Amino acid sequence: MTLEADVIIAGGGSAGLAAALASARGGARTLLLERQTKLGGMGTNALVHTFCGLFHPDVSLPWAWLNAGIPVEIGQAMMERTGQSAPDLMGKVYVLRQHPSLYAQIADELCAAESNLTILTGSEWTDLHRDGNRWQLDIMTRGAKRQLKGKALVDTTGDATGARLLNPEWCQQTESARLYRPAYICAFHGMTGTHDDGWRLQIGAMIVRAIRDGKLPPEAMGAGFRDSPFAGETFLTVDLEAGQGEWDPFDPVKRARVEREGREVALALWSFLRAEHADFKNCPPPMLPTKAGIRETARYIGDYVITGDDLGLSRRFEDEVALAGWPMEKRENARGPKFRFFDEPKPGGIPARCLFRQDVPGLYFAGRCLSADHEALASLRVMGTCMATGEAAGKLAVDFASRC
Ligand SMILES: Cc1cc2nc3c(=O)[nH]c(=O)nc-3n(C[C@H](O)[C@H](O)[C@H](O)COP(=O)(O)OP(=O)(O)OC[C@H]3O[C@@H](n4cnc5c(N)ncnc54)[C@H](O)[C@@H]3O)c2cc1C
Structure with a gap:
């Protein structure tokens, strides 16, 4: 059985959720594919419980949203449901505490409101092909194989799955000893x-x-x-x-x-x-996550690889599609983070070129597997920033699909 769409979003974490909403709202018939049963990625299944990267990095000023659009929509919904009127100031950063169960609920409600959007959970993306000018994904749902066909594909699996399936030269991976x-x-x-x-x-x-x-x-x-x-x-x-x-x-x-x-x-x-x-004394056994939290795996090499120095210098780009404000939180061992803050408390730009390769038309990537070096990833991987890059990739994919 084959399902067809204009845009396929593979991976329903923070980046994929935002990409799917942006795509469906842009008028594209959208399929969102997820291997787990809940949307939200690490923010639900691994119980990651704070949204970082949602706010402007200058904590000498009152808190302010950094990226307009879906990050604000999700952040505000979380504030309403948890009864928080402001983020927490933790040292030199603003952070919003989030609840994994409420994140899953918010994700469900936002998706259910989009008539163009079909959600496929419990489904694993296993292979990728090019069929004429369509992407064809093989998926497995409880042992049953199925195909998805789409004009544009957004990889938000966090693992650069598309590159690893089709052409490993499109992706990069940090050596084991330094992986977060x-x-x-x-x-x-x-x-x-x-x-x-x-x-x-x-x-x-x-x-x-x-x-x-x-x-x-x-x-x-x-x-x-x-x-x-x-x-x-x-x-x-x-x-x-x-x-x-x-x-x-x-x-x-x-x-x-x-x-x-x-x-x-x-x-x-x-x-x-x-x-x-x-x-x-009164604690019952703790509630365990669906899976351990994985901070770093593989990411794409796009037309631009954003670096730690770009972020450290708060560089801005003509083609930027989102802003980063979270410090580079490097976790190369289990003894806590090493922070590299931006030289000045100003946001850095994320160019559109980090979300695609011109030699592979119709393929976009966002979230934890966007095109960045190891140091820049330490900032860009946080959920608030993943929502922003996901939304940007979803919009690029709609634009591409509308021209096909
Ligand atoms: C321990 C830990 C603590 C963290 N702390 C924070 C924090 O405090 N604040 C913060 O903002 N960020 C934090 N992060 C980072 C953040 O949680 C992740 O980087 C972020 O969730 C990445 O979002 P994403 O959408 O790119 O990927 P993910 O959240 O990983 O989502 C990817 C989704 O794709 C799905 N998927 C993958 N492969 C397939 C496939 N083949 N088929 C179908 N579906 C697939 C996965 O099941 C998953 O749901 C933390 C991360 C970890 C691990």
Whole structure:
């Protein structure tokens, strides 16, 4: 069975959701393909719980949205549903706490309002071909093979899947030892007390002592807590070394190890803290994510590869389609981030040329797999920026499809 559309969006995370909405609203018959059952990508399935990159980087000014359009629409919907009237100021950045369940709900509602948009969840993109002037994608849904055909294709899988299927020369990958590390996030419920920086330091010191005394595994060193917008709920993030130089996010055996290790550490922390700290005493076992959070895999080489220096200098481009404002948050080990802030608190431009290759007409890419170097990715991969590049790629794809 073949499904036809003007525009196919592959991958329903922050970038794919925005691309699909932009495409459908632009009048194109749009198919959005997603392997999981929820839209939202890492923001729902991996329980990533803050929207970064939504705001202007100058925190000496009152907070302001950075990119108009779908990022604001999603950000505002999240603020309304979580009861937040403003983002949090965390050091030198504004951040919006988001709730993964509400993100899935917002995504569903926004998509349901678009009559041009068809959602295909639980479906894996497995192959890519060119059929005349159409893209043909093979997909698998519970063992059944199907084809999708479209005039334009937007790859928002985060993994540069299209390039890896059709021509690996279109994509780049950082060496294992420097790949941004994966992390495992889960949600603790029934928490009591207030959880400020002093509390986080106290918990950190307890964890260090427990590792030294053999009561917790060494991997618990990468643990950090951040409160949800809802009372009694706290998210635990455990950054994992994942074998450092051995880490390969495309190796299923290594992926399985990361999932197992994440669960083991999260549940060891739950048992330990429940016994040792009053704030955790009433916590049932934590809610686990659908999958571990993967920060970096492969990305495209487009007509322009945006660099860390471009962002550091807040460079602007004639063909820019979105703005970046989040600092380069490099996580090459599990010992916390190393930040490179922009030299001045001014946004940098993201050129349209980072979202396509002129020698491959009708193929666009956005989100975590856009064309950037390793350092620039540390800024551009955050969800607010992924929404903005996704929206831009969706618009480019509609324009292309309308000319076919
Ligand atoms: C541990 C961790 C913490 C983070 N913290 C933050 C934070 O605090 N704030 C922030 O803004 N960002 C944060 N990020 C970054 C951010 O979550 C991601 O970079 C962002 O979600 C990328 O969006 P995306 O749409 O490009 O990709 P994703 O969110 O990864 O979505 C890609 C989608 O494509 C689907 N897909 C992939 N391959 C296929 C296929 N073959 N067939 C069908 N579907 C497919 C996937 O299932 C997924 O839903 C964090 C990331 C991690 C891992």
